[in-house]
Amino acid sequence: MATVAVPHTGYQRPAVLDWITTVDHKKLGILYLYFTLFFFAVGGILALLVRTQLAVADSGFVGNDAYNQIFTMHASAMLFLFIIPVWAGFGNYFVPLQIGAADMAFPRINALSFWLLPPAGILMFAGFVVDGGAADAGWTAYSPLAQQTGVGMDMWILAVILLGASSTIGAANFLVTMLRMRAPGMTMFRMPIFCWTMLVTALLQLLATPVLAAALVMLFIDRNFGGQFFDPNGGGNVVLWQNVFWFYSHPAVYIMILPGMGIVSEVLPVFSRKPLFGYKAFVFATIGIGGLGFSVWAHHMFTTGSVLLPFFGFMTFMIGVPTGVKIFNWLGTLWGGSISFPTPMLFALGFVSMFLIGGINGTFSAAVPVDFALHDTYFVVAHIHYVLFGGSVFAVFAGLYYWFPKIWGRKLNERLGKLHFALMFAGFNLAFFPMHMLGLDGMPRRIAVYAESTGWGALNLVSTLGAFVIAVSMIPFLIAVIWAFTRPQDQPADPWEGNTLEWATSSPPPVHNFDSLPPVRSERPLFDARHGDGAH
Amino acid sequence: MKRLAAAVALMALALLGAGCQPAAITDEARDMNDLYNVVLIAAIVVFALVAAALVYAIVRYRRRDDALPPQFHGGGKIEAAMVGVPVLIVIGLFTISMITLVGVDDTAEPDDLTIEVTGFQFSWQFTYNLNDLGEGGGGMDAEAEGAVSVIGTPANEPVLMMPVDEPVEFVLRSSDVIHSFYVRDFLYKLDLFPGRVNAFTVTARETGDFRAQCAELCGLNHALMRFTVRVVERGEFDAWIASEAVRQLGDGARVRAR
């Protein structure tokens, strides 16, 4: 086992102190992963409560008040405490390794980015124990509803501001790292595709998150000091909140999915034994999604009656173009390849097929008159889950299975991994496909109860069943993880025949990452090292 | 290959069946439903083609030996097609969306029936001004004053009465937070804001009871903000207005009913 190559000094810090004070990007990356996967579990449990409540008509499992808190905190945990920071976790560990750097550009700021998360998570969830309960106005916190609720809402606002600060400074750190610290020979167009998606994500975070912070400060002032920014009775504008909120939160959807696309675009070439088809097209498509992402926010507001419909409808359709390009990238990568199916590949293929549905069912809402019917119904709930679960969460697991040997020096059991995938894939479609039909049949989102006479019971029951299948799918995953940790660290530097520099160093890497770097003459330096430049 | 094509076709048919919208009961909804069906067919075709290609690639190109496959990076022409095909699809869909949007964006004539809708936590108020009852004045004297109102509660869901086969304007207001006026079979919703007025016009073509409810989270009993839209013949509507006028405004209203 190759761990630390620096000579030991006399004093060894206690392990806990070491983890708390570390500025090593790899350890911070691991902390990010533990933190975010913990909140994935918390958000998942809240999701099961939601689905249990909705399993049957006129359900009394939880009351309306509790229900509003539960679904609000489900979304808040999943989006703000899981998906957004989980990419920072993968990015922390793998961006420096993939570009051949020894660490992030600003290691202490990197530690600060992480350590802002736990207080934010605690603050947000402490809402459950204060008077009036946790935030319950939805993760969208529409004003004036968000003016009415208890102190849990203030805690939620402060928590999201903290999380925004974390992701803003983290984004600056990623940008500088990728722009300034690439290995010799690694031009921008030889940078691994996961890094490219992290770079565009960081740009989006840097430009969009401060807008959300400003909006949240205004909401906080409105609630506590009579600011009246969003109160029409005081000369404020009630639609303004939606504009500033979505100005962040639509780009945030890309913040939540782009790095997942990056991971999938690392995994597919490795297990197809071919380069990514259309690398540059993929990069430009990613930049295109990032740019267009700032011009489509009002498609969340088509039914407000105060949106320039043709403009936002057009831009929303246009963002389908770079998305479509990516589907071609992935298909073209598989085409003519030599494809094997270990667990990371299964999750990557799951991502492609489910994201395909999530892209297609999104076009319905781009057609403005169709959105008049579908907006705020379960059709939209289906859409976001096909993008953020079928997309992002499948990519998270593709990344975990793919990089587990690198991070921990052990492989996750293949059989358990395949069982995990099969259950999750089936459970996911069972849980979320019926929501399309429920939405078409007029079931609004965020309702705590529905009447028997609506006839929504059967499909809701199927959906709830699917949610529990997803929960069960986590059991083989957990067993695989625990089992792996009981085994020796036996993984070689490059167990998958990878393409990128993280596979050029030991598993796990030493503190300083690399003893030596191979030459970088393409976007696949390790492929070149294995097969010679001629094979290219 | 044949089996794959058959499986994909079968799945596409199933999606087409599952993907239908409920019966559209207004002129506007019928136009919007036509648009929906175009988008649905485009979606299913795209899905079927890509899914078939994906499954084909996975089956056809699975690893058989250690030989390295051709290292193909892509090329100008095929990448241009990767951009061109989605551009054509989305421009087509955008164009027909806008045509439909212009078509359904009706504005009411001044003498059409107006129903004032006020959303509140957690029910609805529907108000009919007696001097704004549309066709034939609703059987009311032209000088009729006052208004008939229906106010619901979460336990006692209100019924919105409206006549069939004529344009009806809905004027939407909120007295507290944001709500959304959503009638499933109109295939339409529009938000209600405090301090702002929204309006839309539809012409219903079918009589009957249609369920509806608030579609924007508005607090504790959001789920109970339900109501029924009852579309009736003009005569039945007039009779209902007349009896409500008497009930709510007293005998004075009787003389105004012609």
Ligand SMILES: [Cu+2]
């Ligand atoms: Cu409401």
